[in-house]
Amino acid sequence: MSETSQVPTKPVAVPRGIAALVGANSALPVWRNELGGLTFRIDGQRYLKWAPADEPELDLAGEAKRMTWARQWVRVPHVLEQGADEEGAWLITEAIEGRSAVDPRWVAEPETACLAIGQGLRMLHDTLPVTECPFDWSVEHRKVRAREEIGPPPPVDAVVCHGDACAPNTLLAEDGAVAGHVDLDALGVADRWADLAVAAWSTEWNYGPGYEQTVYRGYGIEPNPERIAYYRRLWDIT
Incomplete structure (x- = not known):
């Protein structure tokens, strides 16, 4: 990435x-x-x-x-x-009161930041109503711009995805709680792993190695290697 x-x-x-x-x-x-x-x-x-x-x-x-x-x-x-x-x-x-998860304040506390990234993504996915969402971020929608085929997608666990769940787009309050989300230009219905795979991946270049599991722990899910690999490849080619 x-x-x-x-x-x-x-x-x-x-x-x-x-x-x-x-x-x-x-x-x-x-x-x-x-x-x-x-x-x-x-x-x-x-x-x-x-x-x-x-x-x-x-x-x-x-x-x-x-x-x-x-x-x-x-x-x-x-x-x-x-x-x-x-x-x-x-x-x-x-403006939303809060700091980006990659503000120096939170880069100095990566465990807190990455836990909040996972918690914030779970809150977003659990709260936004899939059946009422008029926007699409599915594999079929994104493949229009793909440079190559990456094989059939895994079974879809549909939620309303952020669409760019990289670490900078989660805002944190001073106590480390989730304050909000920004940069929603790709928000739409898709597999939850389309967000999760990228959110965890982005911790490597914002905080260094070793924090992917913290994102999954904050979200409350065990990593799914097949879906993670698929959606990271899709991210790279779209």
Whole structure:
């Protein structure tokens, strides 16, 4: 698994549309993903995500719909505004009180963070209603973009998946409890292992080896090697 999303370490040029919308000096860059998307903190109370117009995989309009739907049952950001111009699209949300599981505060306590990642994912899966979910993240949906076939999927244990359950997307309160989830642009119905396999895998490059089992323990499940291997391969090729 490769991951190049990170907190910017060099100056970030604020897109013109964002500068006009909130002011260049008000936009503090806090995250850059591998597809060129940017996240800014604005006014200390809101976050603004920006996606370049030439990157169709970053669907902020779709993410706004998913968050609005999921927020009926779980704690995810409240959508304040969504729009686009010729340079790109943006999404403004209210901040959730809490820190990313990869904040230095929690990187220093990986056992606590990884346990919370598993607990938060279990809460998400147990709470969001599959029969009411209008969004799809199934193998069939994702294979449209696959570069190769990976064989038939294992039997599906359907839940509403986060869609990008990597460690940074779980927020923790100061006591280590789950505070919420962010980055829901792929949320949809799928096998629970599509989330679990990636969530546990992501601990390797955020905290180092040895914490996968902590995620499974937090979730309350024994690892399923067949499903883990399948969904990690699917993640890599989609």
